[in-house]
Amino acid sequence: MSDKVIIFDTTLRDGEQCPGASMNLREKMEVARQLERLNVDVIEAGFPVISDGDFEAVQKIATEIKGPVICGLARCVSKDIDAAGAAIKPAGDRGRIHVFLATSAIHREFKLNKAREEIIRLAVEGVKRAKALCRDVEFSPEDGSRTEPEFLAQVVQAVIEAGATTVNIPDTVGFAVPEQYAALISYLKSNVRAIDDAIISVHCHNDLGLAVANSLAAVKAGARQVEGTINGIGERAGNVALEEVVMALKTRGDYFGGVTTGVNTHEIVKSSRLVSRMSGLMVQRSKAIVGENAFAHSSGIHQDGILKKRETYEIMDPREIGWGETELPLTKHSGRHAVAKRLEHLGYRLSDKELASVFDRFKDIGDKKKFVYDDDLSALVNDSMDDHTEGYALDYIHVASGSSTIPTATVRLKRGTEILQDSSPGNGAVDAAMKAIDRILNQQGNLVEYNVQAVTQGKDALGEVTIKCDFGKGTLVTGKGASTDVIEASARAYLNAVNRILSGKIIAKCVAAETP
Ligand code: KIV
Ligand code: ZN
DSSP: OOSBOEEEEOTTTTGGGSTTOOOOHHHHHHHHHHHHHHTOSEEEEEOGGGOHHHHHHHHHHHHHOOSSEEEEEEESSHHHHHHHHHHHGGGGGGEEEEEEEEOSHHIIIIIIOOOHHHHHHHHHHHHHHHHHHOSEEEEEEETGGGSOHHHHHHHHHHHHHHTOSEEEEEETTSOOOHHHHHHHHHHHHHHOTTGGGSEEEEEEBOTTSOHHHHHHHHHHHTOOEEEEBGGGOOSTTOBOBHHHHHHHHHHTTTTTTTOBOOOOGGGHHHHHHHHHHHHTOOOOTTOTTTSTTTTOOOSHHHHHHHHHOGGGTOSSOHHHHTTTOOOOOBOTTOOHHHHHHHHHHTTOOOOHHHHHHHHHHHHHHHHHSSOBOHHHHHHHHHHHGGGTSSSOEEEEEEEEOOTTSOOEEEEEEEETTEEEEEEEEOSSHHHHHHHHHHHHHTOOOEEEEEEEEESSSSTTOOEEEEEEEEOSSSSEEEEEEEESSHHHHHHHHHHHHHHHHHTTOOOOOOOOOOOO
């Protein structure tokens, strides 16, 4: 058995299924480029049949990203498999099609209304169709952990015979517990004749907070691919956090028998921050590995111990994960070249037009705050993107509010040569600003979530606002905006969400359990 554990990243597919986490093409490309630097083995780039946007993203990632295998998801339905095959084609022999079909009794009876034999037939047909398009085919028996083990073994045997090169055993609803899940992997190893012809993969959801423990137990039992997401984002309680699995395998190599991953751990913190920014999902401060407090020792005893010997209280070197790799801050005197270089170092690849709008915002912010840190710059990249796409840009905002005035906002928006302006009262300054935007663009977004976070420290810190809005399209839309003024940042975030809706690329991702 190989010592290498394949790291399969599904941030852009399962992670993106998290309500409000949907990303546009530019954001997906940024994440994909960072995953390439992180050196994951497989990027599941999307579910191509689900929307034109997903297809386009998978195809672009397959075209531009070199290194990792690029995978597209498909149900056992011809049109899904064909769409996945077409989308991953530019990756050549680094393409993978991942087909799935539910196998558990509850899914068979209530979702699919199909008998066991029919499930096996459909799974085999799906794998064969994918195999005709692509050498590398993965099959997932959805809800695998709740499937009867003997039936699961029959399915696994059949799909390997049909050509599956990876067989993934998903804990779709996060029901598994480590010993039982490991026992299931051992059972398959002993009861599926062809098991050595495929890689066993695991895919754990975190409903009981056991996703990392389950994934690690499965590796110990012989699984050699782990699927998960950066920061553990995903539906409900999320998927397994890949950074936790990778660092557990590395730090406890003694226990896991020296298995390795190819991940460049120095890129972990950067990946976490980028995904958080692109998905609008904050990272909990105390989260393992990538939370702000993960390496912060406040007790005097710990600090004393660390100063004497780091290993007294630290089991990992934070620098190995990418902590503390920030550079000297920029100031308003920094030129365009310095900003461009720093952006490049941070992993952004911007066109001249994009760079020009980020640089405009940088100058503006540089006048208001003494130092512009790397995190400030990343927030500005996000925030300036509407300015040069077909979206509306915030040209001007004025808000009057106070304890004895009715808060009123006047907003001016710009798109090309078009200039639009209106005013609105509101229930507070933020509400007034959002209502003014609604009036101008004839929208009505319902604010479901509002978060503001200081990007760096200090009173002049850039405030980054992340919102989730319901525009009645069946899915939540995320918007992000940054400014030293929180009201302006809120207006920018709301405008960002409205621009997403107006671009027509926000699509509710709900697929039926369709079979041929
Ligand atoms: O959780 C799950 O079962 C999935 C499959 C499509 C692998 O995401
Ligand atoms: Zn999943």
